[in-house]
Amino acid sequence: MTKTYPKASRPSLDNVSVSIEKGEFVFFIGPSGSGKSTIIKMLLHEVTPNKGRVVVNGKDVTSMRSWKRPHFRRSIGCVFQDFRLLPNRTAYENVAFALEVIGKTKAVARRVVPEVLELVGLGGKEHRYPHELSGGEQQRVAVARAFVNRPLILLADEPTGNLDPDTSIEIMRLLDRINRTGTTVVMVTHDSNIVNQMRRRVIEIESGRIVRDQARGVYG
């Protein structure tokens, strides 16, 4: 597929073709502006390619009408570098909010949220506010929020970008554990250390083209 943004001199993604299997763990690496983030945005149906098709979970996203987007998003979890937590809500409320706004009852939240917070290792810190948690803990809340709806795919856009190396590794262990439940994990990163340790599929992008696609790869 190809994506050219308006006013851009060259395409952000140029004839890129990637296939990711269910249950895979994939790193997208490459310098800033190489087009990694555009891939994430396409998977989220935030942008559509000018040419080519994007198929997610067996659905052709390219031609999807925008009013179908909300429902489509429920099968995808998202984690970002800046956590994107609601500062005036506790860890529990942040996760429960994600459930309640898609129509789940409070009773469901009461059953599911403590479970997932336990899974990400935040048992006992449910009622702390984001500012009372460390960066790593905040990212765990974000992972819990992304995973609580049991998505088929977890997208992580530089999830360790704001964290120190030790905390980063803990977050990676968590993502690995989530991957083992059968969830596909797609992660965009700059962090060579992590890529080298994990030894998973690595797709390297440069100037909108795939320059390497390697199973059990390293940062290079």
Place this chain on the structure above:
Amino acid sequence: MRMKYVLSEVLVGLWRNVTMTIAMIITMAVSLFMLGGSGLLYQKVGDMKDLYYENVEVSIFLTQEVTEQQRADLDSKLKSDPMVKEVLYVDKQQAYERFQQMYADAPDLVNAVKPDQLPESFRLKLNNPEQYKSIYDQYKESEGVDEIVDQSKLLDKVFGVLTGFQNGALAIAIVMAIAALLLVANTIQVAAYSKRREVAVMKLVGASNWFIQAPFVLEAVVAGLLGSILGLVALAVVKVTAAGSSLAALEGLITPVSWSEIFLIFPLMAGVGGLVSAVTAWVTLRFYLRV
């Protein structure tokens, strides 16, 4: 739960920006008050036109020196005229009785006038009151005719003034509605900004568009409805104060506005208030939230 969430969001939203909310409600109230007033005037003018034009008369006053023959000629001509529906002859004595009735409040005036001084007249009802001009042309030069007076001319002036008031009220209503509309748009932008984090998360996790938009749209609708209620109260206050003031003297001329008419205009005000707010909020969100 979702309904409860949406409603609590609406209340929080209205309260968060309370000065703006008040400004929005007041502007909306003034606009809807004017709209309601204009609607009522429109109804009144319609009612009164029916009532007055039905009873409108053309009076042909005869000269003091009119002869028996002239009067009889005129009478037969009028009776055979296809434009004339009814002819009533009023002699001096009857004219005096009418005069006495009309000026019962001023006995001095009544005493000063003798039956002899009042002119005899024919009172005509026309099939079509607007044909006054042809009647005038036709009979003006007839012998024994002194003057032809058409009441509908006076009525036209009265109705002209009332229609002017009505249009003025409508113009103010529209100008205030534009102000209200801009305030709604602004309030919704501020609300959307202050909830941008929540909205971003909701979009991310796949909350439906209506669920994201509903609190904002309802916030505007509630303000619009509160405005219409305030406008209704203002109309009621005007009715009550007008009844006890100098305007009450006009009551014989202008048919009074009943309570039921005021309450019947309320659905119009509430509908316009609610709809304008909802559409404005929704359009603003389209641009601002891009959900």
